[in-house]
Amino acid sequence: MALKLMKGCEAISEAAIQAGCRYFFGYPITPQNDVPEYMSRRLPEVGGCFLQAESELAAINMVYGAGGAGARAMTSSSSPGISLKQEGISTIAAAEIPAVIVNMMRGGPGLGNIQASQGDYFQAVKGGGHGDYHAVVYAPSSIQETCDMMQRAFDTADTYRTPVIILADGLIGQMMEPVELKENPNPTMPDKPWAATGYDPKGTKPRAVLNSLYIETEDLNTLIDRLHARYEVIKQKEVLVECYNTEGAEIVLCAYGTVARVCKAAVNELNEKGIKVGLVRPITLWPFPTEAVHDAVAQDSVKGVLTVEMSDGQLLEDIRLAVNGVKPVEFMGKAGSIMPTTEGIIERIMKMREA
């Protein structure tokens, strides 16, 4: 299919539709408003339903309902709105319902600002809502990658009956890039015998019950054990990571999302000068590519690791866990939506080499 010039928010919406998403529930917030805007026009054309909910909480619970009935449903928001959805995400995880949640991160905490940020890393990766659960978290770094990821996001959600978060940022949502969208007029979806689609007393199918309340301690423990076992499979099978020019590197950069693009520009510039620098870019933030990070930095050639992020040292913690002390890890990042520059990263790398 031919290239189109699309805004990230439009592209992610169209890609979701091509992946079989027919239900969107959301509430406006900058900088993701172009998602509901696009969905409100496009979903009726494909027989789907767009609904602007009365609140974020209502929207995420509508996703619970549609997903519980077996449909591919999604919601999108931006940081403060995603905070409001956390109760629903925890409930969706407990009720084992597939759902896709897009977060076009903006500056926080609180209302923060409306520029791009990566400040919701902890929220997405470490829980956000209460209880022992995880959401699979994808972190795209270009609009094309965001599009390609949507099919995988819905498939993963269905396969593991889990919430999946697309953790992008305002820049991915608002920038325009040429993109190729795969057209998929008849998306296939797995059979969902567990879905609550109506009970037939004369039929053989048992009553479908979707629930997150387990009063008996043993019952709740059984659920957590089941989720835990599933998370172990996800950790084995679903890790995605890009290792860029890391072999034989002297300094390894670690970054995700749009910041990783800036890092890549720095890597390219330094590689051209013969300076061996590489980049590890986690594409799934949970499950985290612990092994890939460790292997990249454990090489004899590596003098140090530099984590770069548009937040105040969140990815840094997972990088340190993965590096596990075998090499020094430095941090470079700013909150308040201040994007690191290629020049700034290069300057820092040069200092690390001199040290």
Next chain:
Amino acid sequence: MKDYWVLMGSFGSGKSELAINMALQARKSGPCTLVDLDVINAYFRSSERAADLEAAGVELISPPFAMDKIEILALSPRVYSVFTPGDGTVIFDIGGDDIGTVALGQYKPNFANIPPERLHVLFIVNPLRPMAANVPSALAVLGNLQIAGRMEVTGIVNNGNLAGMTDFSHLVMGYDLVKGLSEQTGIPVWGTVGTQNVLDEFRKYAQEHDLDDAYIGRYQPIEVMMHRSWDKYLSEGL
């Protein structure tokens, strides 16, 4: 007597890019005011290039707090100042789609006093963008824009492009679109927009394939101010 240019189109059709270029070009021959009437976009708007515009001597009127990390659906009272008598060029850069164009409608009584030969209302299309990529959908957008903005479009602009990957073939696609639109509506094609080298290639193609000049209009060269390369974007900030 001032010349007024109003640029409207769907989201991402290239209004701001053309508006900034036209402003910088117009400033070379007289005073020029650019009115950023975009109350839709938080980033990627003509106010983002305030420093470039001011350095060139273009007066920029932005919504209050634009590019100040918050958004308020309000317009500057300074907008009314452009309707006072004088000389020069006034360019209105309107927010995307009918939603953004609503902001324009309130100035209808002011525009009503401008002689028709001084008022140019352009509809900008890019066939590589979704939502207005073919004649029927672009016609629907055009209809909605005219209702929302309470103004009639006087010229159609071919802005076929794929950002940094643009070549003349995108203007050829745009030619087919503006030709179809013009034939259906009777609105003339005002011009074809592109960087100089893309325009040159398109001109060559147009001559070889006997494209009708009526659907090309003027060749309007621009320099890329908004859709910049990733690195330039980063080094110069949001």
